[in-house]
Amino acid sequence: MFESNDTFVEEAVKVIETAQDKTKKTGAAVATFCLLVGTVGYSRGILTLIMAILLIIMGIFTIILYSNKNIEYEYDYTNGSLEIAKIINNEKRKKVVTIESSEIKMVAAVGTNESLKFDHVQLKTYDCSAHDEEVKDYILVAHSEAKGNDFKVIFNPSDKLLTAMEKYNKRDIYR
Known part of the structure:
Protein backbone atom coordinates (compact mmCIF):
# COMPACT_ATOMS: atom_id res chain seq x y z
CA MET A 1 0.00 0.00 0.00
CA ASN A 68 -18.73 42.21 -6.13
CA LYS A 69 -20.99 41.19 -3.28
CA ASN A 70 -20.14 37.48 -2.95
CA ILE A 71 -16.49 37.25 -1.92
CA GLU A 72 -14.68 34.23 -0.46
CA TYR A 73 -11.07 33.57 0.41
CA GLU A 74 -9.66 30.12 -0.19
CA TYR A 75 -6.68 28.93 1.84
CA ASP A 76 -4.69 26.07 0.25
CA TYR A 77 -1.87 24.65 2.33
CA THR A 78 0.30 22.07 0.58
CA ASN A 79 3.56 20.75 2.06
CA GLY A 80 4.55 24.00 3.75
CA SER A 81 3.23 26.38 1.10
CA LEU A 82 0.18 28.54 1.85
CA GLU A 83 -1.67 30.03 -1.11
CA ILE A 84 -4.53 32.43 -0.55
CA ALA A 85 -6.93 33.18 -3.40
CA LYS A 86 -9.87 35.58 -3.62
CA ILE A 87 -13.01 34.21 -5.29
CA ILE A 88 -15.55 36.77 -6.53
CA ASN A 89 -19.14 35.67 -7.22
CA ASN A 90 -18.02 32.02 -7.55
CA GLU A 91 -16.65 32.91 -10.99
CA LYS A 92 -13.42 34.84 -10.84
CA ARG A 93 -10.40 33.55 -8.93
CA LYS A 94 -7.48 35.83 -8.16
CA LYS A 95 -4.33 34.73 -6.34
CA VAL A 96 -3.67 37.11 -3.44
CA VAL A 97 -0.44 35.77 -1.95
CA THR A 98 1.70 32.62 -1.76
CA ILE A 99 3.85 32.04 1.33
CA GLU A 100 6.46 29.32 1.78
CA SER A 101 7.14 27.89 5.24
CA SER A 102 10.69 29.27 5.18
CA GLU A 103 9.28 32.82 4.79
CA ILE A 104 6.99 32.68 7.86
CA LYS A 105 8.19 34.64 10.89
CA MET A 106 5.11 34.33 13.09
CA VAL A 107 1.46 33.25 13.13
CA ALA A 108 -0.58 34.36 16.15
CA ALA A 109 -4.11 35.27 17.15
CA VAL A 110 -4.85 38.98 16.90
CA GLY A 111 -4.58 40.61 20.33
CA THR A 112 -2.01 38.21 21.78
CA ASN A 113 1.42 39.38 22.97
CA GLU A 114 3.12 37.94 19.89
CA SER A 115 0.82 39.77 17.46
CA LEU A 116 0.98 43.07 19.36
CA LYS A 117 4.67 43.32 18.48
CA PHE A 118 3.62 43.97 14.87
CA ASP A 119 0.63 46.23 15.59
CA HIS A 120 2.40 49.53 15.00
CA VAL A 121 4.88 48.32 12.39
CA GLN A 122 4.13 49.65 8.90
CA LEU A 123 3.97 46.52 6.73
CA LYS A 124 2.09 45.75 3.55
CA THR A 125 -1.12 44.09 4.79
CA TYR A 126 -3.32 41.57 3.01
CA ASP A 127 -6.73 41.37 4.71
CA CYS A 128 -8.06 37.91 3.83
CA SER A 129 -10.37 37.52 6.80
CA ALA A 130 -14.12 36.95 6.98
CA HIS A 131 -14.78 40.16 8.98
CA ASP A 132 -16.86 37.99 11.31
CA GLU A 133 -16.64 38.81 15.00
CA GLU A 134 -17.48 35.21 15.95
CA VAL A 135 -14.39 33.84 14.19
CA LYS A 136 -10.92 34.43 15.61
CA ASP A 137 -8.59 36.45 13.37
CA TYR A 138 -4.93 35.49 13.05
CA ILE A 139 -2.00 37.52 11.81
CA LEU A 140 0.77 35.95 9.75
CA VAL A 141 4.02 37.88 9.35
CA ALA A 142 6.43 36.77 6.65
CA HIS A 143 9.47 37.94 4.71
CA SER A 144 9.50 37.76 0.94
CA GLU A 145 12.92 37.37 -0.66
CA ALA A 146 11.44 38.16 -4.07
CA LYS A 147 9.93 41.45 -2.89
CA GLY A 148 12.69 42.11 -0.37
CA ASN A 149 10.38 43.14 2.46
CA ASP A 150 8.16 41.91 5.28
CA PHE A 151 4.38 41.73 4.99
CA LYS A 152 1.45 40.57 7.08
CA VAL A 153 -1.69 38.64 6.31
CA ILE A 154 -4.87 38.74 8.40
CA PHE A 155 -6.81 35.52 7.96
CA ASN A 156 -9.09 32.98 9.71
CA PRO A 157 -7.38 29.57 9.78
CA SER A 158 -9.09 26.52 11.24
CA ASP A 159 -7.45 24.30 13.86
CA LYS A 160 -6.74 21.79 11.09
CA LEU A 161 -4.83 24.40 9.08
CA LEU A 162 -2.87 25.59 12.13
CA THR A 163 -1.94 21.99 12.96
CA ALA A 164 -0.71 21.46 9.41
CA MET A 165 1.33 24.66 9.60
CA GLU A 166 2.87 23.55 12.90
CA LYS A 167 4.32 20.53 11.10
CA TYR A 168 6.65 22.86 9.17
CA ASN A 169 6.92 25.88 11.54
CA LYS A 170 6.58 24.53 15.07
CA ARG A 171 8.26 27.49 16.82
CA ASP A 172 6.52 30.19 14.77
CA ILE A 173 2.86 29.24 15.41
CA TYR A 174 1.23 30.72 18.53
CA ARG A 175 -2.32 29.71 19.36
Whole structure:
Protein backbone atom coordinates (compact mmCIF):
# COMPACT_ATOMS: atom_id res chain seq x y z
CA MET A 1 0.00 0.00 0.00
CA PHE A 2 1.22 3.48 -0.89
CA GLU A 3 1.63 5.82 2.07
CA SER A 4 2.04 9.55 1.58
CA ASN A 5 3.52 12.08 3.96
CA ASP A 6 2.06 14.99 2.00
CA THR A 7 0.16 17.65 3.88
CA PHE A 8 -2.84 19.21 2.19
CA VAL A 9 -5.52 21.40 3.77
CA GLU A 10 -8.05 23.40 1.80
CA GLU A 11 -10.70 25.65 3.27
CA ALA A 12 -12.86 28.57 2.22
CA VAL A 13 -13.95 31.58 4.26
CA LYS A 14 -16.93 33.68 3.14
CA VAL A 15 -16.53 37.41 3.72
CA ILE A 16 -19.35 39.08 5.60
CA GLU A 17 -20.31 42.49 4.28
CA THR A 18 -19.32 45.21 6.75
CA ALA A 19 -21.30 48.34 7.58
CA GLN A 20 -18.67 50.37 5.72
CA ASP A 21 -19.29 48.31 2.54
CA LYS A 22 -23.05 48.82 2.83
CA THR A 23 -22.55 52.57 3.30
CA LYS A 24 -20.35 52.76 0.18
CA LYS A 25 -22.98 50.94 -1.89
CA THR A 26 -25.83 53.09 -0.62
CA GLY A 27 -23.85 56.30 -1.14
CA ALA A 28 -22.92 55.33 -4.69
CA ALA A 29 -26.54 54.49 -5.53
CA VAL A 30 -27.83 57.78 -4.08
CA ALA A 31 -25.14 59.80 -5.88
CA THR A 32 -25.97 58.08 -9.17
CA PHE A 33 -29.67 58.77 -8.71
CA CYS A 34 -29.02 62.45 -7.87
CA LEU A 35 -26.81 62.81 -10.96
CA LEU A 36 -29.53 61.23 -13.08
CA VAL A 37 -32.19 63.63 -11.77
CA GLY A 38 -29.82 66.58 -12.16
CA THR A 39 -28.82 65.63 -15.69
CA VAL A 40 -32.37 65.10 -16.91
CA GLY A 41 -34.08 67.95 -15.13
CA TYR A 42 -31.76 70.85 -14.50
CA SER A 43 -28.77 70.96 -16.82
CA ARG A 44 -28.40 73.15 -19.91
CA GLY A 45 -25.72 73.41 -22.61
CA ILE A 46 -22.21 72.19 -21.80
CA LEU A 47 -23.33 71.34 -18.26
CA THR A 48 -25.49 68.56 -19.74
CA LEU A 49 -22.43 66.92 -21.33
CA ILE A 50 -20.35 67.17 -18.14
CA MET A 51 -23.15 65.76 -15.97
CA ALA A 52 -23.82 62.95 -18.48
CA ILE A 53 -20.15 61.90 -18.35
CA LEU A 54 -20.19 61.99 -14.54
CA LEU A 55 -23.42 59.97 -14.55
CA ILE A 56 -21.87 57.27 -16.74
CA ILE A 57 -18.74 57.05 -14.57
CA MET A 58 -20.79 56.93 -11.35
CA GLY A 59 -23.14 54.33 -12.85
CA ILE A 60 -20.23 52.05 -13.76
CA PHE A 61 -18.74 52.49 -10.27
CA THR A 62 -22.10 51.60 -8.67
CA ILE A 63 -22.50 48.50 -10.85
CA ILE A 64 -19.00 47.32 -9.90
CA LEU A 65 -19.74 47.81 -6.19
CA TYR A 66 -23.00 45.83 -6.38
CA SER A 67 -21.57 43.03 -8.56
CA ASN A 68 -18.73 42.21 -6.13
CA LYS A 69 -20.99 41.19 -3.28
CA ASN A 70 -20.14 37.48 -2.95
CA ILE A 71 -16.49 37.25 -1.92
CA GLU A 72 -14.68 34.23 -0.46
CA TYR A 73 -11.07 33.57 0.41
CA GLU A 74 -9.66 30.12 -0.19
CA TYR A 75 -6.68 28.93 1.84
CA ASP A 76 -4.69 26.07 0.25
CA TYR A 77 -1.87 24.65 2.33
CA THR A 78 0.30 22.07 0.58
CA ASN A 79 3.56 20.75 2.06
CA GLY A 80 4.55 24.00 3.75
CA SER A 81 3.23 26.38 1.10
CA LEU A 82 0.18 28.54 1.85
CA GLU A 83 -1.67 30.03 -1.11
CA ILE A 84 -4.53 32.43 -0.55
CA ALA A 85 -6.93 33.18 -3.40
CA LYS A 86 -9.87 35.58 -3.62
CA ILE A 87 -13.01 34.21 -5.29
CA ILE A 88 -15.55 36.77 -6.53
CA ASN A 89 -19.14 35.67 -7.22
CA ASN A 90 -18.02 32.02 -7.55
CA GLU A 91 -16.65 32.91 -10.99
CA LYS A 92 -13.42 34.84 -10.84
CA ARG A 93 -10.40 33.55 -8.93
CA LYS A 94 -7.48 35.83 -8.16
CA LYS A 95 -4.33 34.73 -6.34
CA VAL A 96 -3.67 37.11 -3.44
CA VAL A 97 -0.44 35.77 -1.95
CA THR A 98 1.70 32.62 -1.76
CA ILE A 99 3.85 32.04 1.33
CA GLU A 100 6.46 29.32 1.78
CA SER A 101 7.14 27.89 5.24
CA SER A 102 10.69 29.27 5.18
CA GLU A 103 9.28 32.82 4.79
CA ILE A 104 6.99 32.68 7.86
CA LYS A 105 8.19 34.64 10.89
CA MET A 106 5.11 34.33 13.09
CA VAL A 107 1.46 33.25 13.13
CA ALA A 108 -0.58 34.36 16.15
CA ALA A 109 -4.11 35.27 17.15
CA VAL A 110 -4.85 38.98 16.90
CA GLY A 111 -4.58 40.61 20.33
CA THR A 112 -2.01 38.21 21.78
CA ASN A 113 1.42 39.38 22.97
CA GLU A 114 3.12 37.94 19.89
CA SER A 115 0.82 39.77 17.46
CA LEU A 116 0.98 43.07 19.36
CA LYS A 117 4.67 43.32 18.48
CA PHE A 118 3.62 43.97 14.87
CA ASP A 119 0.63 46.23 15.59
CA HIS A 120 2.40 49.53 15.00
CA VAL A 121 4.88 48.32 12.39
CA GLN A 122 4.13 49.65 8.90
CA LEU A 123 3.97 46.52 6.73
CA LYS A 124 2.09 45.75 3.55
CA THR A 125 -1.12 44.09 4.79
CA TYR A 126 -3.32 41.57 3.01
CA ASP A 127 -6.73 41.37 4.71
CA CYS A 128 -8.06 37.91 3.83
CA SER A 129 -10.37 37.52 6.80
CA ALA A 130 -14.12 36.95 6.98
CA HIS A 131 -14.78 40.16 8.98
CA ASP A 132 -16.86 37.99 11.31
CA GLU A 133 -16.64 38.81 15.00
CA GLU A 134 -17.48 35.21 15.95
CA VAL A 135 -14.39 33.84 14.19
CA LYS A 136 -10.92 34.43 15.61
CA ASP A 137 -8.59 36.45 13.37
CA TYR A 138 -4.93 35.49 13.05
CA ILE A 139 -2.00 37.52 11.81
CA LEU A 140 0.77 35.95 9.75
CA VAL A 141 4.02 37.88 9.35
CA ALA A 142 6.43 36.77 6.65
CA HIS A 143 9.47 37.94 4.71
CA SER A 144 9.50 37.76 0.94
CA GLU A 145 12.92 37.37 -0.66
CA ALA A 146 11.44 38.16 -4.07
CA LYS A 147 9.93 41.45 -2.89
CA GLY A 148 12.69 42.11 -0.37
CA ASN A 149 10.38 43.14 2.46
CA ASP A 150 8.16 41.91 5.28
CA PHE A 151 4.38 41.73 4.99
CA LYS A 152 1.45 40.57 7.08
CA VAL A 153 -1.69 38.64 6.31
CA ILE A 154 -4.87 38.74 8.40
CA PHE A 155 -6.81 35.52 7.96
CA ASN A 156 -9.09 32.98 9.71
CA PRO A 157 -7.38 29.57 9.78
CA SER A 158 -9.09 26.52 11.24
CA ASP A 159 -7.45 24.30 13.86
CA LYS A 160 -6.74 21.79 11.09
CA LEU A 161 -4.83 24.40 9.08
CA LEU A 162 -2.87 25.59 12.13
CA THR A 163 -1.94 21.99 12.96
CA ALA A 164 -0.71 21.46 9.41
CA MET A 165 1.33 24.66 9.60
CA GLU A 166 2.87 23.55 12.90
CA LYS A 167 4.32 20.53 11.10
CA TYR A 168 6.65 22.86 9.17
CA ASN A 169 6.92 25.88 11.54
CA LYS A 170 6.58 24.53 15.07
CA ARG A 171 8.26 27.49 16.82
CA ASP A 172 6.52 30.19 14.77
CA ILE A 173 2.86 29.24 15.41
CA TYR A 174 1.23 30.72 18.53
CA ARG A 175 -2.32 29.71 19.36
